[in-house]
Amino acid sequence: MAEGSTATRVRRTKAEQRAESLEQILDAAEYLFSVNGLHGVTLRDVAKRVGVHTTLLHYYFQDKKSLFEAVFARRASVTSNRRIEALDRYIAETAGKPTLKGALTVFLDTDLDLYIERGEPWRNYAAFCARVSNTPEGAELMDVHFDPVVLKLIAILKEARPDIPEEDIFWGYHFVTGALMNTLARTGRIDRLSGGLCRSDDFPAVKKRLAKFMAAGFEALKD
Amino acid sequence: MAEGSTATRVRRTKAEQRAESLEQILDAAEYLFSVNGLHGVTLRDVAKRVGVHTTLLHYYFQDKKSLFEAVFARRASVTSNRRIEALDRYIAETAGKPTLKGALTVFLDTDLDLYIERGEPWRNYAAFCARVSNTPEGAELMDVHFDPVVLKLIAILKEARPDIPEEDIFWGYHFVTGALMNTLARTGRIDRLSGGLCRSDDFPAVKKRLAKFMAAGFEALKD
DNA sequence: ATTATCTATAGATCTATAGATAATGC
DNA sequence: ATTATCTATAGATCTATAGATAATGC
Numbered sequence: 001m002a003e004g005s006t007a008t009r010v011r012r013t014k015a016e017q018r019a020e021s022l023e024q025i026l027d028a029a030e031y032l033f034s035v036n037g038l039h040g041v042t043l044r045d046v047a048k049r050v051g052v053h054t055t056l057l058h059y060y061f062q063d064k065k066s067l068f069e070a071v072f073a074r075r076a077s078v079t080s081n082r083r084i085e086a087l088d089r090y091i092a093e094t095a096g097k098p099t100l101k102g103a104l105t106v107f108l109d110t111d112l113d114l115y116i117e118r119g120e121p122w123r124n125y126a127a128f129c130a131r132v133s134n135t136p137e138g139a140e141l142m143d144v145h146f147d148p149v150v151l152k153l154i155a156i157l158k159e160a161r162p163d164i165p166e167e168d169i170f171w172g173y174h175f176v177t178g179a180l181m182n183t184l185a186r187t188g189r190i191d192r193l194s195g196g197l198c199r200s201d202d203f204p205a206v207k208k209r210l211a212k213f214m215a216a217g218f219e220a221l222k223d
Numbered sequence: 224m225a226e227g228s229t230a231t232r233v234r235r236t237k238a239e240q241r242a243e244s245l246e247q248i249l250d251a252a253e254y255l256f257s258v259n260g261l262h263g264v265t266l267r268d269v270a271k272r273v274g275v276h277t278t279l280l281h282y283y284f285q286d287k288k289s290l291f292e293a294v295f296a297r298r299a300s301v302t303s304n305r306r307i308e309a310l311d312r313y314i315a316e317t318a319g320k321p322t323l324k325g326a327l328t329v330f331l332d333t334d335l336d337l338y339i340e341r342g343e344p345w346r347n348y349a350a351f352c353a354r355v356s357n358t359p360e361g362a363e364l365m366d367v368h369f370d371p372v373v374l375k376l377i378a379i380l381k382e383a384r385p386d387i388p389e390e391d392i393f394w395g396y397h398f399v400t401g402a403l404m405n406t407l408a409r410t411g412r413i414d415r416l417s418g419g420l421c422r423s424d425d426f427p428a429v430k431k432r433l434a435k436f437m438a439a440g441f442e443a444l445k446d
Numbered sequence: 447a448t449t450a451t452c453t454a455t456a457g458a459t460c461t462a463t464a465g466a467t468a469a470t471g472c
Numbered sequence: 473a474t475t476a477t478c479t480a481t482a483g484a485t486c487t488a489t490a491g492a493t494a495a496t497g498c
Contacts, residue, residue, distance in 0.1 A: 039262035105260035178405025179398035216443030
């Protein structure tokens with residue numbers, strides 16, 4: 001046992017310690033909530049996964065619901081802003097001539113890239129959002145955090161195709177988000193159905209197909 | 224108070240009483256599970272909604288998980304068989320010349336019609352399936368109850384378009400089921416996003432668009 | 447005589463708080 | 473002196489079982 005191995009904890013400032021503890025707690029909660037939902041996870045489960053006492057969670061968060069909301073909020077602005085900026089660039093580039101497929105590609109691929117590039121914690125967040133998007137607690141947070149980026153996408157879709165009735169545009173988005181959420185959830189169902197031909201964690205395979213598929217769907221609505 | 228109002232309980236046979244109690248319990252559980260999921264509902268919640276004692280649920284069901292599975296199973300074979308029969312009729316009618324749009328219309332509209340025609344209990348079941356489809360408990364049941372009808376649909380899609388790679392067919396189905404589940408969940412999100420222009424309980428509006436949208440999406444995958 | 451329903455309760459959680467201890471910060 | 477973490481514990485559930493009572497069935 002060298003001296004380094006006994007002093008397992010490197011000296012940290014309190015700010016660092018706080019930040020690290022918070023991150024560990026949020027990561028653990030994010031993963032567990034993504035699998036079992038708000039009510040399927042106890043504070044003890046989270047504490048156990050982090051390796052701290054349950055009461056520490058109460059030191060950092062008022063209650064379980066606050067922890068849940070913090071998990072949602074932590075990464076929401078990152079993905080929302082990334083997509084808003086990408087859509088703004090797309091508007092500038094196409095100078096008043098956007099297309100359905102172009103706008104959908106920016107919206108969907110910018111999101112999928114985040115999960116492809118940034119590894120497991122982000123993919124857990126994606127699964128977390130998908131898992132809770134159809135719950136009373138989650139739906140509220142979806143509205144708060146993602147309405148701006150979604151409404152921006154919809155405005156561009158309308159501009160791209162003023163001939164498609166607004167109602168159809170909204171229903172089309174409804175289908176898009178269903179397909180996206182089903183992807184982010186990574187349930188493994190498509191793996192089992194296809195006998196392993198498709199894997200639900202193969203986001204690049206989805207990226208290759210999703211925007212193309214959905215753009216064609218929108219086009220068909222005017223028939 | 225006439226004599227009819229005091230004798231609120233009409234005399235029933237035990238078999239009738241049993242059937243009625245079971246149905247009330249399953250209806251209540253179905254609704255509550257559809258809103259809050261397996262872990263968000265207690266047996267007390269269910270008992271309270273029915274107006275009986277918690278222990279009665281244990282008389283009819285071994286435990287909470289069994290009740291949950293019974294809710295899933297009760298209507299699963301009805302919707303599964305209905306669609307299997309409709310697809311079989313479609314195969315016979317088209318005599319080896321099925322189309323993507325035709326098969327998807329049969330699969331999706333046959334399901335949606337069930338919820339449109341049979342009222343709230345069935346719509347609660349639809350929401351229940353959607354709510355739990357991306358949970359560990361629900362995914363397992365989806366496999367058990369719905370694999371046959373889904374694989375039959377996929378076989379027809381392959382026959383309709385042997386030129387589309389099998390992998391693309393499966394991914395297309397993955398998008399279809401995401402859109403369908405998002406519809407069945409009736410979260411109210413599309414209502415709020417569209418400022419009331421679309422309503423998430425407007426299944427006829429979805430029926431008018433979903434198969435058409437998805438068929439065009441499949442077509443686009445070969446480009 | 448059997449089945450449906452209720453009463454009483456054990457045992458196991460779970461959330462949340464109060465207050466103690468250990469570590470950093472000035 | 474302040475912040476991070478732990479110990480101890482109250483109070484409120486929740487699931488599940490044992491056994492009693494009320495209603496149907498032969």
